[in-house]
Amino acid sequence: xxxxxxxxxxxxxxxxxxxxxxxxxxxxxxxxxxxxxxxxxxxxxxxxxxxxxxxxxxxxxxxxxxxxxxxxxxxxxxxxxxxxxxxxxxxxxxxxxxxxxxxxxxxxxxxxxxxxxxxx
Amino acid sequence: xxxxxxxxxxxxxxxxxxxxxxxxxxxxxxxxxxxxxxxxxxxxxxxxxxxxxxxxxxxxxxxxxxxxxxxxxxxxxxxxxxxxxxxxxxxxxxxxxxxxxxxxxxxxxxx
Numbered sequence: 369x370x371x372x373x374x375x376x377x378x379x380x381x382x383x384x385x386x387x388x389x390x391x392x393x394x395x396x397x398x399x400x401x402x403x404x405x406x407x408x409x410x411x412x413x414x415x416x417x418x419x420x421x422x423x424x425x426x427x428x429x430x431x432x433x434x435x436x437x438x439x440x441x442x443x444x445x446x447x448x449x450x451x452x453x454x455x456x457x458x459x460x461x462x463x464x465x466x467x468x469x470x471x472x473x474x475x476x477x478x479x480x481x482x483x484x485x486x487x488x
Numbered sequence: 489x490x491x492x493x494x495x496x497x498x499x500x501x502x503x504x505x506x507x508x509x510x511x512x513x514x515x516x517x518x519x520x521x522x523x524x525x526x527x528x529x530x531x532x533x534x535x536x537x538x539x540x541x542x543x544x545x546x547x548x549x550x551x552x553x554x555x556x557x558x559x560x561x562x563x564x565x566x567x568x569x570x571x572x573x574x575x576x577x578x579x580x581x582x583x584x585x586x587x588x589x590x591x592x593x594x595x596x597x598x599x
Binding site: 405414415416417420428429430431464468471472473474475476477478479480481 | 490521522524526532533534535536539540545577579580581585586587588589590591592593
């Protein structure tokens with residue numbers, strides 16, 4: 369059974385860079401079938417797709433965040449990562465990593481999510 | 489403001505049927521992109537409930553059904569149970585944004 373687990377700092381200072389890693393177990397991230405994505409949810413609010421990466425390294429981003437987002441994949445560690453630069457309080461959210469067949473496909477499964485708070 | 493519009497809340501008594509709408513536009517649902525639905529119980533990650541407009545993943549009760557017409561989609565829940573109380577989100581793809589998009593979410597209250 370495929371499992372995804374987010375990890376990274378729970379507190380980031382304003383203007384700094386948020387960095388998270390998703391570790392995939394129970395399957396290979398190198399599969400040519402899937403995309404690996406990041407989705408976030410501010411406290412009490414809805415879901416927002418951040419972006420996704422293909423095993424080859426090709427990336428796709430939400431245009432509202434594109435200039436600040438870097439998503440990469442490390443097939444040797446079966447992990448993929450998110451970096452979000454110049455964060456503000458508006459970036460405080462639960463960050464989920466997940467898998468999907470293509471950008472328009474359903475997201476399944478999801479990681480359990482990790483709360484990142486932006487505060488000095 | 490979400491690209492896909494959902495009612496903020498719906499409610500129903502146990503045993504009743506409720507529907508949740510998801511309204512889009514000609515660049516997403518109306519452009520024939522599939523709609524998917526998720527259930528999010530309090531404090532947990534979203535769970536895929538309906539994919540490709542009306543298909544249920546293994547393990548999802550047939551009380552849950554989905555449909556799509558024109559620029560809108562709907563999730564129906566029949567035989568409402570207390571355990572169905574959760575937030576529900578629709579998702580599709582928007583060709584104008586070249587992005588996956590979600591609805592703002594609907595909170596279902598079981599009275």
